[in-house]
Amino acid sequence: MGKKPADRVLAxxxxxxxxxxxxxSPRKLNLVAESIRGLKADVALNALTFSKRRIAVEVRKVLQSAIANAENNHQLDVDRLYVAEAFVGKAMVMKRWKARARGRVGRIEKPFSNLTVIVRERAEAAGE
Structure with missing residues (x-):
């Protein structure tokens, strides 16, 4: 069993x-998360707004929440934020059954995912 690993401490x-x-599914969600990693926050929001993937709407909400947390809870400059990390994890999987021929069943799995977005403030350039 052991101890639960400690949560990552934010800088x-x-x-x-x-x-x-x-x-x-985590695989589909990771495609969208991958597309915003390393981008500036406003560019990432634009990319998610015009993405054709259904799940991009949810990812956009999480990114907006991270930006709001940075501004209100950590007093960071919104204009200098970028997506430092965006990672996906597996959550539960609902199992369902579908009737098939000759009295058999087909298993249907409906996966769920977890998403974590971490935004970071870029250091000021020497010229500023």
Whole structure:
């Protein structure tokens, strides 16, 4: 059994948002999360706004929450934020059954995912 691992401690220039039990597979969600990693916060929001993927709406909400956390809870400059980390984890899997021929059943799995977005403030350039 053992102890639960300690949560990651955020630096002073970071803010985090987490969404649990998103009704999509981790593989599909990771495609969207991958597309915003390393981007500036406003560019990432634009990319998610115009993405054709259904789950991009949920990812956009989580990113907006992380930006709001950075601004209100950590007093970070919104204009200098970028997506430092965006990672996906597995959550529960609902199992359902579908009747098939000759009295058999087909198993249907409906996966859920967790999403964590961490935004970080870029250090000021020497010229500023």
């Amino acid at each position: 002073d220039t970071e803010a985090k948002a987490f969404l649990a039990s998103i009704r999509t």
